[in-house]
Amino acid sequence: MTTDPLRLGIAGLGTVGVGVLKILRDQADLIAARAGRPVTVTAVSARNRDTDRGVAIDGFDWEDDPVVLAARDDIDLFVELMGGADGPAKAATEAAIAAGKDVVTANKAMLAHNGHALAEAAEAAGRVIRFEAAVAGGIPVIKALTEGLAANRIERVMGVMNGTCNYILTRMQATEQGYNALFDEAAKLGYLEADPNLDVGGIDAGHKLSLLAAIAYGTRVDFDNVELEGIQAVTLEDIRQAADMGYRIKLLGVAQMSGRGLEQRMQPCLVPAASPLGQLEGGTNMVVIEGDAVGQIVLRGAGAGAGPTASAVLGDVIDIARGFRVSTFGQPAADLRKARPARAAVPAPYYVRLSLLDKPGALAKVATVLGDNGISIDRMRQYDHAATTAPVLIVTHRTTRSALDEAVAGMAETGVVQGDPVVLRIEEV
């Protein structure tokens, strides 16, 4: 093993990049002791050289162009912290690989969209790409899934992986305010991305799920087939009703392989209030991995922020300094299969809320439609008629989403249901 310094080039000096520089400055001895060699920074790149970042960068070479930085002869490892699915992040990552550098990145969008091609390029060049920081911030979940649990056939991977969404949902329940008010609160606190749809639309969390699925099932990253549903349509009424029945609503990502193919869902789900996922409040992240040998493993921690994300970046850096080399998605890219996408193939109980018109036999008609579609009812509640409609809550026994969709279409034809029913999956955890 070499004891020469591992020389980094870091592109992107936002919150995470600055966090990485601070840890490298403050914990240099600790990191050298653990890595078996010093970890140093040779050069950096960012949009603006003169921003006050609270950390001195004049000891490092400066590059205006991250692509030039990535290919410098005097760096061993390129740390990509710019973000963005394409553009400079991708160009610089490709340049680093072409120049024979290993890469550590926090960029979930780039890997969700280009991960397979980048993994192929890296492996052809004998280089590694590591991305612990791209999924669930400081939680070492990529490591757990790729390495620690590598002897398991993975049965299900689930996660609450967008802290902003979990913040909004748990605050809705705690404060009895609606989605819009809490969205505004999250915006004021700076919890939202520049494009908030990345958060509340489930896209950011969907990127992460697609990376976990690739590792878990040995398949090519397939973000395009993640079923995406954001939290914008979650109402206070549903949060209340769910709580009343012992559930919490979470934006939950689930990746599961069945005989029908690979299912990747990112959608609001009900989970038992007493489960680890149900108990998760605020901006914290949680990933649940179920393996045939290990059973259920739950990992919980901060999903964002300078410290946690920098911790994950540097965990990868120290691995590389120690000489660890593992394929990007845990197997050689050439061996990753193209997964057949399956939509909600795994049956589950569902929560259905609808507005029933005040007509004779209305409830019976709804129940009949469910029965005709092979769906049996676990629990049903009808409340007082407010004006002309009455809220009705139904929890079904396990059924497929397609049977339920047909039942919902059938309900519309009965003429006793006003508007579209709310349908939420109950994930059994």
Added chain:
Amino acid sequence: MTTDPLRLGIAGLGTVGVGVLKILRDQADLIAARAGRPVTVTAVSARNRDTDRGVAIDGFDWEDDPVVLAARDDIDLFVELMGGADGPAKAATEAAIAAGKDVVTANKAMLAHNGHALAEAAEAAGRVIRFEAAVAGGIPVIKALTEGLAANRIERVMGVMNGTCNYILTRMQATEQGYNALFDEAAKLGYLEADPNLDVGGIDAGHKLSLLAAIAYGTRVDFDNVELEGIQAVTLEDIRQAADMGYRIKLLGVAQMSGRGLEQRMQPCLVPAASPLGQLEGGTNMVVIEGDAVGQIVLRGAGAGAGPTASAVLGDVIDIARGFRVSTFGQPAADLRKARPARAAVPAPYYVRLSLLDKPGALAKVATVLGDNGISIDRMRQYDHAATTAPVLIVTHRTTRSALDEAVAGMAETGVVQGDPVVLRIEEV
């Protein structure tokens, strides 16, 4: 990277050893794909060749002597699953290292007592010892602490790491039965070691804590300085009172470095009922790692059983097959410092339960003794006198254990307290 098979010699074919053989048989392709090379078994050793284990072993060479097995020319990696601090396990591990083999073990007792010497021997020979399965079963906590969180100065490591104790304590609360009844139940269910004191005396969990502390703080394993207190003295009364105040009693291990030195405690503690540790029921394990950058990471999963433990063993095996090499305790053994042991140096609130004699001014005397020792009271409750004594519960503000011990000694001198007060630390999590 070689693609030659990694050839194992496995000593010990109890539950875990058989679990390992079954996974290697059933998931050979998956493991080869992930490891980048086949993982095969060359030879095995156990006490009795003819036991029916539910898995065929006639395809492997048999060795009566694990020491001979460990040194065979045709194995690359010795898997030690016999158990025991010394004796054959240690002799075979030493033989394996001397013969240039890497070692994977699930043996917490051996490492707690001989880990430093074994680590030195392995590093002198250029070999690695990995022991994920020795701590918290299937949870990849050694990996998280050694690798994923390697950029963190660790502030505290805590864990509920003996499922049997947690089973007994949570069943005491659920069934309102006392310790002895639940001890008998656990024995009937086969949850107890042959020497039950290993479980209920906290020794097994203490072994695990000493290994976590060594990695976390870069210190030599120091099991002798783990403060050990088992669960035998935990009463139903304390469990009820703790619950009533919003706490749960757990056998909690805590390792923490302060200016005074390294503190390693394994003892019944109160933790908030709403915290992840407080919510942990039954035989499940949980480890909480707090780092300066990452904040709090919580890992939860099965702490025992064939599948989870075999999953951890094979995670280590796959790491070695992939060419990962890390020092036993995360840093070269020669760099590990001898820690100065500290006893309960970190202040905490405490729970105190005592029996107050029915004498005038009795409560005032107890309160005065606490005040004289600089201890302020957060909450106090006195109940009706049953016959001649009244139960009194006190929750103190943060104080040191030494101040509290002096106060308790002072209480005895007042003549108003019957018997020894129960004193339990409240760990703030």
